[in-house]
Amino acid sequence: MGQRIVIDPVTRIEGHAKITIQLNDDHSVADARFHVTEFRGFERFCEGRPFWEMPGLTARICGICPVSHLLASAKAGDAILSVRIPPAAEKLRRLMNLGQIVQSHALSFFHLSAPDLLLGFDSDPASRNLFGLIRADPETARRGIRLRQFGQEVIELLGGKKIHPDWCVPGGVRASLADQARDRLRQRLPEAIETARSALDLMKGFLDRYPDEVSSFGNFPTLYLGLIGADGSWEHTDGRLRVIDAAGTVLAETANPGAYRDILAESVQPDSYLKSPYFRPLGRTGGMYRVGPLARLNLCKRMGTPLADAELAEYRQRGGRIVSASFWYHYARLVEILGCVEQIDAILEDPELGSDHLRARADVNAREGVGVSEAPRGTLFHHYTVDETGLIRSVNLIIATGQNNLAMNATVLQIARHWIRGPHIPEGVLNRLEAGIRAFDPCLSCSTHALGHMPMRVQLIASDGSMLDEVRRT
């Protein structure tokens, strides 16, 4: 008789979700599903609002990556205005997005995943957390917190506050970066670089320490989607939208963000509020793709900064030109942190940053606008239509986490099949199921959109619906 195991909710990710595992009669894994169980509905209640308000409204989707929504929304607003924003504004937006990527990646690696990686997936769950990390390696914990603080400071000094800054607007930005703030950030750069490099050293050790996890945490061929610079460099704000296959062949590329509808389609499942986008030309079955750090590093030729390029070269020596293991998301995240800090350094030296021409002003010149940017977790689309006065008629948000949904489901199935032996799941295996999801750093606050932390419940259910076993983690 088949059995079903439910992990509800998954912990140490942003939002609420559960995992269900269906067992065959011989206790082998038949199927596994990652469900998102919360709903918020920003797309609907933004209707009727002036598009000018959208950056401020949609930034409230998430307390972790508000800047990503701010940026994509403002870009959609740029398209509605049909303006090209001033160069200084473009650089300032880039600066804020780089700070956002640094702070979010630092949170993911140091706060959420480092306890597993440093303490071990089978370590005592009572101490497998930030405090356990502090006991085991206080310097890494302190550095991680300060690195995140650095990224937050970039955002705060530009936007006036760390969370939900209403600074980025259709047509540009509200304010420049004061000289004093620029100097303050410059002072912190060496420490941020040193922290990223020491974390990379740690990460390389984890690849050797966890070969089974590397090979079983979402290690399969998929497509990859993301922005790419005009010269093939790593990109996070503008550039071209590109899709490659598992061999690196370019399947689609466009400079027109509105063309995303030709590239992507969205499917829904009855058991999850998280939509499942896929590459339209290959259909849902063959169109599974991944976004985020792993995809961005697979897509780009180079990072575009010296230290990060050196790390990317080593990354590819270890993993190949196209890396398919989702465990490597952690590694890719750290390479990106280093590249971001270097790019922040370069932008801070740009004299154009002091320009007071920060905003292009216009009225509604297009009834539709699409904004695309790279959020820490992957490519983010904001698509609005407006009436002649600029009131929102429709909103479509395609969030990074949703785009990884099919791959996260496949990851859970792969981990379950690799690690589950029999009807009872050891805690360490339970943790690996969660850690496989954590590698993607999903932000369900954004993607569904839910808020909160995730205690865990596991239910073992027979095919007749009776519950055989239950474990709770609060």
Place this chain on the structure above:
Amino acid sequence: MDGPSPAFDDDRPVLVIGFGNLLRGDDGVGPRVAEAVAGWNLSGVVALAVHQLLPELAESLSHARFVIFADADVGPPGGSVIVSPLAPRWSLHAIAHVSDPPVLLALAQALYGRCPPAILLRIPVRDVNVGCSLSPLAETGARQALHRIALHLAEQGVVVRPDMLSPARSRTGPHAGRPPELPEGLREQDVLQ
């Protein structure tokens, strides 16, 4: 008194942290109180109005000699501000972007080897739905909280103005419905355009 007490012979600041969401009605009372304290411009006092308690605050805590947290509380009976001493409390869960004061204190202890004495002011509130204004209950609570903070600052050797130490005004008094020391600017809805 001949000079400062030895207990106050300390140039580390007193830290006042008000936390909450300014867009969720009364939940914003903590940051509004902190903004008001910042507006006092007192020597030896650092006031932070924050949306959430972040792990990064642990370092600031470790540099303080005394910490006062101010937070909205939907549940306290009696409608008065409740002051509670805080002790560090370790959490089984990792800290992401939300924390509570005892966990933050524990984090300061664990990361930086120092955890200052701290108190929590729970300000009674009623309405934490979407909105930018405070209910009369929260406004009264904010005035009470400011009075209590002034008293605690004085106990910590901070020189405060005498009028700050007078009891909070009654809601039926001449300033009913408006906490006079709350900055007006914080009541305005965020300008989105």
